[in-house]
Amino acid sequence: MPTVDVDISTRRIISLLMENSPGALSRVVGLFSQRGYNIETLTVAPTDDVTLSRLTLITLCDDQTIEQITKQLNKLVDVVKLVDLTEGEHIERELMLIKVRASGEAREEIKRTADIFRAQIVDVTSSLYTIQLIGTQQKIDAFIEAVKGSNVIEVVRSGVSGIARGEKVLAL
C-alpha cells in the first residue's frame, strides 16, 4: 500500500577527518549512493597534517537517518573522526565565483549589489564581471537572486565548509 511520506528532513553539516589515502573519498561518496543517502554539497582537501583530509558535506535527512549516516561513516576504516556541526554552534562558509553580464546600466547596478554583499569583483572585461563571494549558503543564494535579472553566465560554488565555534575542535 502506498504511504505518504511526511518530509521531516533537516539540513545537517557533517565534517570529518579521514586518511588522505587513495580510495578514501570514493568510500565516503560510495556509502551515500549505496545506502540511498543524499548529498547536497561536498568539499574535501588536505589539512595542515598532509596525512589527513577534511571533508565536509551537507545532507538533508531525518533524525534516524542522520544517526545511521554518522555510524556508517564512522565505520569506514579511513574515517578518523567525525562531527555533526549542526548539533552545536558553528561557522559555515561557502565560496562562489560568478560570472555575470555587466554592460550598460547593469554594470553599475551589479557593482553596487556586489558592494552591498561585500563581494569582490575579481576579473573584468568590457562586458563581464567575475565576482567572488564568501558567506553562508543563504547569503550566496540571496546574491544569485539579486543579480538574476542581469544574466548570470556561470556559477561555481565550492560547497560548504564549516568549523565549530569556541573551544570545540575536530582534530587528532
Next chain:
Amino acid sequence: MLKDQDKSPSSGAEHAKSTNLTEVNGDVEMLSGGDMVARALEEEGVEFIFGYPGGAVLHIYDALHRHSSVPHILVRHEQAATHAADGYARSTGKTGVVLVTSGPGATNAITGIATAYMDSIPMVVISGQVQSHLIGEDAFQETDMIGISRPIVKHSFLVKRTEDIPRIIKTAFYLAASGRPGPVVVDIPKDITAPAYKAPFDYPAEVSLRSYAPAEKGHSGQIRKAVELLLRAKKPMIYAGGGVIQGNASAALTDLVRHLNFPITNTLMGLGAYPGSDRQFVGMLGMHGTYEANNAMHESDVILAVGARFDDRVTNTISKFCPQATIIHIDVDPASISKTVISHLPIVGPARPVLEEMLSQIKDIEAQPGIANRVDADAIAKWWATIDGWRQKHGLYTQNRFDDSSENIKPQEVVQLLHELTDGKAFVTSDVGQHQMFAAQYYLFDQPRQWINSGGLGTMGFGLPAAMGVKLAHPDAIVACVTGEGSIQMCIQELSTCKQYNLPVLIVNLNNGYLGMVKQWQDMQYESRYSQSVYQDSLPDFIKLAEAYGHVGIKITDKKQLREQMQTAIDTSREQVVFVDVYVDPHEHVYPMQIAPDGAMNDMYLSKTERS
C-alpha cells in the same frame, strides 16, 4: 597430497632461507613481492589458500610453489574459492584466504565476497592486478577490483609499493578478524610481485590504526540497566544471531539463558549459538520461524537481542514488530543498532564480554538480600506455560506438522533422519531454497559453527564449496551439504576439486524437480503460474554425474528404503564423496511462513490451509 606437507606456521622461514632467492641485507631479509605474499601468509598461520592462478598472480604462484608451507586448494571456479574459504572460516572462526587473478578471476570472486560480507565472515582476498603502469588503460584482464568490491568489503587496499606488502597484509588480516569481521581485499599489481625487485621483509608483530578501534567490552552502566530490565521482565525473550557465533559467545550466552530460565530463539545465522535440542530453545524466528518463537517475540515485554540485526526476514512489518517490547540490543557494530528497529537500550561491544559481565552482574545482585532483585519466577513460569501451549498447538517439535504418512518422501523427514543418523553432530552446509529452510528447521544444531549457510545474501551455489572448506578444517567430521537440484548446479564443478584433494563430503540433494522456493511463492501469490521454476526434464542424471567425477551416487526414490540408503550414504562418505539424490515431494511447502506484506511477527501461514 596435503598430508605430507608441513603446515606449521613457523616452518616458513626455514623454507624461504633454503632457496637462493633470498638475500639477507643486515638483519632484514630482502624478498621479492611474490615471496613476501607467500611469507606473510605463513606468518599469519594460514592453513589453506583457496585460489585459482592467472597472469597477474603468476609471480605469487611461483613463490608459493618454490617455498610456501601453506597448502593451496585449486578450485574450479573462483566463486568456489571464496565460498570454500568462507566455509573454512565459519567452521573454525579463523580467517579464510583467497587468491585470484585480475579481471575475470576477481569478478568471479565477487559473489563469494558479498556472501561473506553479508554474514560478517573474516576473509582476506588477494587479487592480482595488471601492472601499475597499465592501470586505467583497459589493459588485458584489467578490472577495477577496488571499485567493484567497494560496497561489499570491510576494507580494501591497492598495493602501490613492494615495501608495503607486509604492513598491508598484516593490516588486512587484523581488519578482517577484529570488531565486526568481514572480507578485506588486497589488490596487487603484477609488477609489485616481480622477482627482480627485492625489498626488506620485516613482518610487523602488530598493527594499530588511528582510525579504527572496535569496542572491546560493553559499557558497564548500560549493562547494569539491561540487567534491571531483564530482572523485571515478565515475558522476556532472548533473540540471538550470528554475532554470538562469530564472537565465540555461545557458552556465555548459554550460561546466561540457563541461569535466567528465559526462552531463547535464534536467527537463521545464529542456529547453534544455543543448543537446538534444549528445552529453552523455542526454535528459529522470522519468515520461516516456529509458531512458538514468532508468537513469543510478538508478545514479549523485554527482548534481549545479541549479535542479531533485525533483518527484514526476521521482523516482518517493522511498524508492527513486537509492540509491547522494550528492546536491549548488544552488538559490536554500533551501526547495527537502531538501523531498522529502534533499540531502547543499546550496548556496543562484543557479545562474549558483554554477556559474561551481564551474568556476573546478575549474580552480584542476586547475592544481595531481599527478593526484589530476582527474576520474577512466577511470571516466568506463567510465560513458559503460554509458550508450551503454543508448542503443543502448532510447534514444529511436539509433533510432525507435515504429512509423514504420505507415500512421497518428505524433505523434512530426510533432514530429521540425517540428524538422527549423524547423532546431530555433523557439520551441515546448505544452499538456498526450501531445502535450506528444512535443514534449518529440522537439524537441531547443538553446537555453534555446525550450521554453515548463506543467510544474508542467500547465495545458491554456496553449499558444496563451503562444505569443502569445512571438510579441510575438520577431516574427521561428517560434513553434509543439504542442497537442491537447482542450487547444486551452480557450483557442481567443485566435485572435481573434491576428487583432487580427497574431500569426502556427503551431498544430500533434496530433489523436488523445481526451484522449489520460487515455486512455493508462485503457488501462494501467483496462482501456481510456474514462470521459469521448472526444468522440463532437463535435469542431469546426478548419479552418473557423481560417478563421472569419480564419486559415489545413491538415488533414493522409495520411502521404505530411505533409512537404509541414508545409512549407507553416511557410512560411505567416510571415505568417498557421496551424492545422494533423494526424490522428495515436489509440492511440499515450507511452513510456518510469515504473512507479508503488512503482517506482524506472529501472522503466519501454518500449512496450505491454516493461518495463525
